[in-house]
Amino acid sequence: MLSKKTKYGLKALAYVAKHKGEDPVQIGAIAKSENISQKFLESIMLTLRKAGFLGSKKGKGGGYYLRRQPEDIKMVEVMRILEGPVSLVPCVSLNFYERCDDCPDETTCSVHSLMVQLRDSNLSVLNKNTLADLIKE
Amino acid sequence: MLSKKTKYGLKALAYVAKHKGEDPVQIGAIAKSENISQKFLESIMLTLRKAGFLGSKKGKGGGYYLRRQPEDIKMVEVMRILEGPVSLVPCVSLNFYERCDDCPDETTCSVHSLMVQLRDSNLSVLNKNTLADLIKE
DNA sequence: TATAATCCTACTATTCCGATAGGATTTAAA
DNA sequence: TTTAAATCCTATCGGAATAGTAGGATTATA
Incomplete structure (x- = not known):
């Protein structure tokens, strides 16, 4: 069986990809839309950023965006x-x-x-x- | 990753299949040949028997045999x-x-x-x- | 300066895995 | 009839992994 971490990570990536070209996407928005614990998702997003799939912007108006096509x-x-x-x-x-x-x-x-x-x-x-x-x- | 239970179960089935036509095979022999904890293997063999893959014979000279081709x-x-x-x-x-x-x-x-x-x-x-x-x- | 966001580390609760313990039962052979 | 050899069965246990939480540090915007 797939771990929740992976499943959530895939869904989050898909969510970010769908909003490509727009402003960065916040963890809170993804968590809400996909029914994921926000704190848990935080750590997953971190992993995806460190792996180079995502970039992030801190502070107000920040969030995550895709770094690759x-x-x-x-x-x-x-x-x-x-x-x-x-x-x-x-x-x-x-x-x-x-x-x-x-x-x-x-x-x-x-x-x-x-x-x-x-x-x-x-x-x-x-x-x-x-x-x-x-x-x- | 595959659980050890499954891996050991597959190996045990293969072992029994290899000795098809001979006398029943003992857990001890399988455990030794495949480097599996005997007690752990016991419970796996039980599962395989209950599922209908194996038959067993109790007592001296007993052991497991295939019930299907x-x-x-x-x-x-x-x-x-x-x-x-x-x-x-x-x-x-x-x-x-x-x-x-x-x-x-x-x-x-x-x-x-x-x-x-x-x-x-x-x-x-x-x-x-x-x-x-x-x-x- | 207040607020909104990510970043980071550590912790915790729960579940699952692999294995073990200890005997009960059955059968064959001595 | 006794003994040894085998399966049968239930319960338990330690450790690792999973899923999630807590709490704040940091950064950027307005």
Whole structure:
């Protein structure tokens, strides 16, 4: 299951993208519109800003805005920042590789091939969807 | 990430499938071979038996055996028993549907379409892989 | 100077995961 | 008939992660 952090983060990004070109968007407005705890959302927005998706302006009239074009923000990037690895086991992860503590040998592991297939099918979806796709229609 | 429960359960099923036709397989043997805590594995085997994948024989010389052909046990079934929903959000789950507590309206939810795509791509992999595929080569 | 916003750190409550404990039950073999 | 070997079952527990909260520091506008 997706963490609330990721779900809220995606919705917030979509909200900001929808208001592209306008004044910066406030956390309060997003929280209200998407039914998210404002304090919780604060920390998520911070993560998204530090990751380079969002920029911010402090003080009165401040808020958040997109730093990149929606078409250029792939879902796979956002997922890796918010949710972590795309893979279901660390030993098939491309960006977060780790050995599995069980498994003496990856090549004879019975679940290895299945895990690779799941990783690749998820990657294909996450690579072709961008933030722009989230705000269509 | 996949829970250890699921990972261990898959490995255990593969182990039992590999020894199909022989005497029942003991938990101890699986635990040792796959580096799994025996007590933890006990509870997982119980789950798999109650779900109908495995049969058991008690007492000396007892153990576990497959109740269905490996080619007939789809990974999607096993995952649903051990890991739960295939979907990342309950509101797109086919077998565990629930409304999302946020989201006043699923049709306007910005992440809905992405979640459906991820669900379907995972389903396609999990539907075409069976236990027989886990023990190939 | 007052107000509105983000920024930042720390804390907390709850849930889930992985594992363990301790026996009850059943069966086969000595 | 006894003993050993196996599953069965329920309860519990520590630790980690998740979701959220608190409280103020900082910055910018009007």
